[in-house]
Each structure stands twice: as C-alpha cells, then as structure tokens.
Amino acid sequence: MGLSPRPDAARSQVVGGGEPWVTTRLDFLVNWARANSLWPMPFGTACCAIEFMATAASRYDLARFGMERQSFSPRQADVLICAGRVPFKLAPVLRRIWQQMPQPKWCISMGACASSGGMFDNYAVVQGIDTIIPVDVYVPGCPPRPEGLMYGILLLQKKVMNERAADKSLRNEMEPDPRSQLYIPPSAIDEVSEPFGNSVHQTRSGL
Amino acid sequence: MSTRFTPVVAGSALPSDAAAPATPKSVVHRGGTPNPGAAALQQQFAGAVRSVSVVWGETTVVVEGGQLLEIVRWLHDDPSQQYDYLVDVTAVEFRDLELPLEVVWHLRSLPYRRFLRLKVQLAKNAPLEVPSVWSVYRAADWMERECFDMFGIRFTGHPDLRRILMWEQYREGYPLRKDFPLRGRFSRSEQLRQALASNPEARYSKEELTIAQAFEDLPEDMRRRLNAGEQTGE
Numbered sequence: 158m159g160l161s162p163r164p165d166a167a168r169s170q171v172v173g174g175g176e177p178w179v180t181t182r183l184d185f186l187v188n189w190a191r192a193n194s195l196w197p198m199p200f201g202t203a204c205c206a207i208e209f210m211a212t213a214a215s216r217y218d219l220a221r222f223g224m225e226r227q228s229f230s231p232r233q234a235d236v237l238i239c240a241g242r243v244p245f246k247l248a249p250v251l252r253r254i255w256q257q258m259p260q261p262k263w264c265i266s267m268g269a270c271a272s273s274g275g276m277f278d279n280y281a282v283v284q285g286i287d288t289i290i291p292v293d294v295y296v297p298g299c300p301p302r303p304e305g306l307m308y309g310i311l312l313l314q315k316k317v318m319n320e321r322a323a324d325k326s327l328r329n330e331m332e333p334d335p336r337s338q339l340y341i342p343p344s345a346i347d348e349v350s351e352p353f354g355n356s357v358h359q360t361r362s363g364l
Numbered sequence: 365m366s367t368r369f370t371p372v373v374a375g376s377a378l379p380s381d382a383a384a385p386a387t388p389k390s391v392v393h394r395g396g397t398p399n400p401g402a403a404a405l406q407q408q409f410a411g412a413v414r415s416v417s418v419v420w421g422e423t424t425v426v427v428e429g430g431q432l433l434e435i436v437r438w439l440h441d442d443p444s445q446q447y448d449y450l451v452d453v454t455a456v457e458f459r460d461l462e463l464p465l466e467v468v469w470h471l472r473s474l475p476y477r478r479f480l481r482l483k484v485q486l487a488k489n490a491p492l493e494v495p496s497v498w499s500v501y502r503a504a505d506w507m508e509r510e511c512f513d514m515f516g517i518r519f520t521g522h523p524d525l526r527r528i529l530m531w532e533q534y535r536e537g538y539p540l541r542k543d544f545p546l547r548g549r550f551s552r553s554e555q556l557r558q559a560l561a562s563n564p565e566a567r568y569s570k571e572e573l574t575i576a577q578a579f580e581d582l583p584e585d586m587r588r589r590l591n592a593g594e595q596t597g598e
Contacts, residue, residue: 245559246531252560280539280548280555281530288556 184322191235191261192317193223195310198234198258200251203241205268205300212303222310231257236313237290240300242270243283255290260328263317265309266292269299377446377475385477391421399423401445401473401480409435414485422479429467429484433495433521439471439480440500447471447480450501453508455515457542467494467517486517496522514540533562 197219201209213219213227228234231254243251255264266286269275272295274284286292293316296309320327395418402416402423412431417424427435439447451470458465464485471480486492496519498504508519509528516538519525527534535558536549548555579587 245555248556248559249562279546280536280544283556283559284552288552289560 184320185318187322188318188320192314195223195235195263195313195317196226196228196233197224197265198228198231198237198254199240200237200254201240202243202247203268203270205240205271208300208303209238209240209267209306212306217303217307219307219310222307222314224310231255232259234258235261236263236265238265238267238306239271239286240267242275242277243286243289244281245283246281248283248289251286252289260330261320263293263313264290265294265296265306265313267296267306267309268301269297272297275299376477377443377473378477388421394419396421399478399480401425401439401447401478404442404445405435405439408438422481424481424483426483426485429486429494432469432482432484433497433499435482436469436471436497437500445473446475447473447478449474450497450503450507453497453504453511455511455517455540457515457540459542461488464488465492465515465517467511469497492517493520494518495520496525498522514538516541531559531562533558 199206199209199213211217213224219225231237235258237255237258239251255262264286266272270277270282271286272292274282276299278284283289294309294313296305298305301309398416398418402413402425405425405427406413406416409427409431412428412435414426414428416426436447439445449472451472452468453470454468456466456468464487467484467486469482471482472478473480484494486494492515494517496504496508498508498519498521504519505522505524506528508522509525511517512519512522512525513527513529526532530539536555537544539548550558579590582590
C-alpha cells in the first residue's frame with residue numbers, strides 16, 4: 158500500500174530514521190503540474206467545435222486530463238484549441254487572442270481546416286493557422302474524433318513534460334526577423350507553392 | 365368518428381369557402397398555372413413586364429430595372445396582392461459571356477399564400493445598378509449589402525451600401541463573379557498580410573453614413589478620434 162517511488166523522477170528516502178524526504182527535479186515538478194492542469198481556450202469556429210464539445214462532455218470527459226475548466230477568457234488559459242476553419246476576417250482576432258494569453262501557453266490545431274485550410278482552398282480561408290500563430294500539435298481529421306483530440310492532448314502533455322524551465326527560448330515571443338535564417342520571404346513561399354497550381358488551373362495531378 | 369380539421373388562419377385574405385391548402389400531388393417542370401399576380405402585373409405595368417414563365421410551379425416575372433421599385437411597391441401595397449414578405453434578394457451570373465447578370469427578388473404573400481419571383485437583367489457592359497427596395501422592405505438592407513459585397517451590384521437608394529461579409533478594406537473585388545479566381549487575386553502572403561494589418565476592434569469610421577448622421581450625439585472622445593482621421597481597421 159501507499160505511494161511507490163517513481164524511479165525516473167521522485168525519490169523518497171528516510172534520513173536517519175526521521176521524517177521521510179522526497180527529492181525531485183524542479184523541471185519535473187513544474188512540468189508535471191503544468192501538464193496535468195492545462196486549461197483550454199476553445200476557439201471553435203466550425204464543425205470541429207462540435208467534436209470538441211463531445212470530447213469535453215461526459216462520455217469522453219476531458220476533465221480526466223486536467224482540463225476541468227474550459228477557459229473562455231484567454232487571460233486564464235494555457236492551451237488554445239483552434240477547432241475549425243479560420244477566415245481571413247478572423248485572422249487578426251485569433252492573433253489578438255493568442256497575444257492575450259499569458260505564458261506559458263500552447264496551441265493545438267484541431268482538424269484539417271485549422272491545420273492546412275482543408276478543403277477550403279479559396280479566397281476567404283487562412284491556409285493553416287500556423288501562418289498566424291505557433292502551433293504545438295496538429296490533430297488531423299475532418300473533424301477528428303474525440304479520441305483523436307485526446308491523443309493530441311496527450312502528445313501535448315508529453316511535450317510539456319519534456320520542457321526545461323531554464324530554457325528561456327521556449328517562452329520567447331517575437332515577430333519573425335527577416336535577417337534570421339528561419340525566415341522565408343513571402344515571395345519564396347509563393348514560388349514553392351507554385352507547382353501545385355491554383356484552383357483555376359490545376360497542375361496537381363500532373364496532367 | 366373523426367371530424368376534418370380546418371385551420372383558421374388569422375389575417376388570411378382568401379375567401380372563407382376557399383379550399384384548404386394542400387401539398388400539390390404533381391408539379392410539372394415547365395408550364396402550369398401562373399401566379400395571378402403575373403397577369404395583374406402585365407395589366408398594371410404593361411410596358412415593364414418582359415416575360416412570364418412558370419418552372420416547378422413557381423412563377424418568374426422578368427421586369428424592366430427602371431420600374432422595379434414601383435412594381436415592388438405596388439405588389440406590396442395593393443390589397444389584391446399584399447406581398448408582405450421579402451424572402452430573398454440575390455443575383456445570378458451565368459458562365460456565358462453573352463448572357464446578362466440577373467438580380468432576383470423572392471416575394472411571398474402570406475395572406476394569399478402566393479410566391480412570386482421577380483428578375484431584372486443587367487447587361488454586363490453597362491453599370492450594374494438596380495433600385496433598392498429598402499424603402500418598401502427593411503429586410504432588404506442586409507440582403508442587398510450581401511449582394512453588393514459578392515457581386516458588386518449597386519442598389520441605388522440603399523441607405524448604407526457597404527460590404528457585409530468581407531471586411532471593408534477588402535481590395536480584391538467581388539468574389540461570386542465568374543471572372544473572380546477562386547483563390548482570390550492576391551498571393552496568399554499578401555492576403556494574410558492585409559488581413560493581419562486590420563484592427564479587429566475598430567468598427568467605425570466617419571465615412572459611414574450612420575455614424576456621420578449621429579456624429580453630434582457621439583461621446584466627446586470618439587468625436588475627437590474620428591476628427592483626427594481614425595478609420596475602421598487602419
């Protein structure tokens with residue numbers, strides 16, 4: 158009976174027959190707390206939001222993963238779950254909501270539309286929310302089943318567990334710097350996407 | 365044992381011995397009894413009615429654009445018509461370059477249980493302008509704005525004709541026109557740049573008619589900001 162010590166992290170020892178001690182890494186403790194109390198900010202715009210509601214409801218019960226509280230205010234949220242397509246008109250709103258969330262924060266892109274624009278390859282829809290905000294986990298599906306979203310959440314928890322509190326770069330927020338090597342200018346992105354054609358002139362099939 | 369249920373409809377203009385409404389058993393594709401409103405229109409506005417056709421039991425009347433507002437007002441006001449419900453205002457563009465662009469009004473008369481479809485044909489080389497029916501039906505306000513947003517048709521007489529679905533700084537044109545590419549005219553990065561540059565909390569500008577009319581009633585700080593040139597989304 159009782160707690161058995163986790164060999165990888167926490168170790169309890171009895172020093173000199175007095176009070177038992179528990180030692181652990183601070184990273185483990187902080188990450189354990191963070192990963193198991195992720196408060197989601199649901200940003201539901203389409204049918205994926207229905208699946209998200211099903212995930213949060215009693216049958217699938219998101220509360221088991223520490224997501225008891227749906228935070229409809231971005232200021233008290235840890236993870237933004239973007240469920241559904243985002244039109245260009247909504248892009249500045251989503252960006253603003255992301256900026257309003259305090260660090261540490263993560264983002265799950267739920268479904269094909271949020272991840273890549275999905276079937277809405279048209280004039281009105283953002284082709285993937287990762288063009289607006291950083292995304293940690295992409296959940297494929299149209300819409301993904303609740304099990305899919307839960308798997309994405311478990312992946313995110315795994316990612317949170319592997320973070321290091323001392324690594325400040327994880328929490329850095331910055332606008333893309335044109336001098337950085339990671340920065341790809343918009344013209345280059347257009348050029349790379351060119352072989353796939355456009356909706357009027359399809360070259361995707363190679364015909 | 366069972367007695368027939370006869371609904372009593374308040375406000376119905378049908379005579380009391382009229383047959384109870386029933387779902388038609390079979391409706392022919394083309395032809396059939398036209399709506400009595402069509403014949404009345406031909407009598408009342410002889411020069412303005414171009415054609416009358418019945419498709420799937422619904423009557424379509426193609427009329428001259430110049431007299432549309434009079435026709436709609438008459439259909440609304442005349443006691444023998446009483447088209448009191450504007451169902452839809454929209455437009456149709458055909459792929460054929462020769463065919464004109466059509467603006468469609470769906471009218472329904474609740475007292476007479478009648479449905480009438482009005483159409484106006486607009487040649488593509490002429491300015492796309494039709495009279496607004498806002499002065500007859502307030503419901504036309506947003507529907508005409510949507511039609512303007514998607515097709516670029518100007519509804520003359522509309523009090524506040526501006527985009528409703530796309531944002532007001534949208535510069536790419538009118539998305540439902542046939543010459544509009546499905547992915548838009550600008551590149552993805554340019555579309556995203558323009559979208560992110562807009563301010564989601566700004567919803568007003570001095571150029572908007574409703575604000576300009578109520579300008580004196582606005583709070584002092586908002587008047588100051590508007591006078592300093594602050595605009596929606598800029």
